[in-house]
Amino acid sequence: MLLGLFTMHEEIALRTHGDIALWPHGFALVxxxxxxxxxxxxxxxxxxxxxxxxxxxxxxxxxxxxxxxLFIAIHVLEQVIGGWIHGESLAASVPAIGGGGALGLLFSATSFFVAMLPFRAFRIIANAIGMGRVWRLLFGAPSAHP
Incomplete structure (x- = not known):
């Protein structure tokens, strides 16, 4: 879902410049x-x-x-394998992450890091206090009456 949100943001940015691309949504799902x-x-x-x-x-x-x-490494690996399948050289198939350069890589890594914080926090806290307790905190205790 998060990648879909990032893709939607990218599409909004492209539309402001007159470019329309719907293909990224399918790629984001995969x-x-x-x-x-x-x-x-x-x-x-x-x-x-x-x-x-x-x-x-x-x-x-x-x-x-x-x-x-790992997400950035897997993304690079996917692109390199795709380039290899299509007969591209290694240099041509390595993606320009975040628009390219060290700054783009830093921005992408920071975005993924911040995006993962609530997911990992929820899982680790749920493991620490018990999933049953988390369920009761979120949705209340099951009622004794039908």
Missing amino acids: NALVLGKVALVVEDLQLGHRIKPTPLIWPIMLESLILAI
Whole structure:
């Protein structure tokens, strides 16, 4: 969903300059599925759990950083493999992340890092206090009456 939001923002920016492109939405959906799988694998590896669990901000930040780095690496890998399939050279298939250059890479990494913070925070806090308690806090206790 987040990649769809980023894509929608990109489309709004393109429309302000007269360019209309609807293809990024399909790409964002496929990318979201791939990155979702990466996030599940990272969660199974429990990379942030090597840090002491208190305070919880440290594993939240570490896992968000790991996911941001992996998401960018997976995106580059996807583009390189796609370029290889289409017969492009390695240099031609490496994407210009965030518009290119170190600044674009920094902006993209920061965006992914900040975007991952609430997702990782919710999961880590839910693990710490128990999913049942989180469910009751969000939706209330199940009523005893039908």
